[in-house]
Amino acid sequence: MLKALILTLVAIVVPLQGCSDILVVGDIVQMRLRNDSDQRFDRITIYTPDGPKVFVDLGAGERTAYSYLSRSYRYATTEVIAGGDTLRIQAIDFVGEEPLSAGSYTFVYDINADVEGPFSLTQTLVVD
Numbered sequence: 001m002l003k004a005l006i007l008t009l010v011a012i013v014v015p016l017q018g019c020s021d022i023l024v025v026g027d028i029v030q031m032r033l034r035n036d037s038d039q040r041f042d043r044i045t046i047y048t049p050d051g052p053k054v055f056v057d058l059g060a061g062e063r064t065a066y067s068y069l070s071r072s073y074r075y076a077t078t079e080v081i082a083g084g085d086t087l088r089i090q091a092i093d094f095v096g097e098e099p100l101s102a103g104s105y106t107f108v109y110d111i112n113a114d115v116e117g118p119f120s121l122t123q124t125l126v127v128d
Contacts, residue, residue, distance in 0.1 A: 029072045030104040030128075034063035037111040039082045046107065047077040047091075063106065071099040074125045080109060087111065087121035104128035 031048070033055060035041050041058040049071050055064050077091045108124045 027070075027102045029069045029100050029102060030066040031069055031072055032064045032066045032104075032106050033058065034106050034108045034126075035060055036108050037082070039111055041080050041082050041109070043079075043081045044109070045079045048072055066104065072105070073097050073099060075123060076107065078107070078109065078121070078123060080111075080121055082111065085119060087119060089121055089123050 031046075033044060033046065035044075035058045038060050040060060041055075043054065043056050044058055045052050045054045048067075048069050050069050053067050058064065073091075073094050074097065075089070075091055078089045080087045104127075106126045106128055108126055110122045110124075112120045112122060
């Protein structure tokens, strides 16, 4: 009976993975992105162990729905295109890094404009 219940729950939950407000059981990392800059992100691509995730048209102060990942780390290679500029954070490797435990997280991105230098992209991990 328990096995049938689990299979039924899997059959219901797996097709709903694109939804942002569902309960997911197991070792799943829920990750979303938030734009804390004052610029619209035309495109933001985050490179995860499950492959790249691409989001378009993320306005200032907006956040994406959660994406469900088999694993993630406290930082990720990310590319943002905003106003014709391409900004990138490059993760070299994850040596010594522990994968995030199951739960909900938000990568928060901001664009810092130094008056005397180029724009830079910052990435902060928030536990939801």
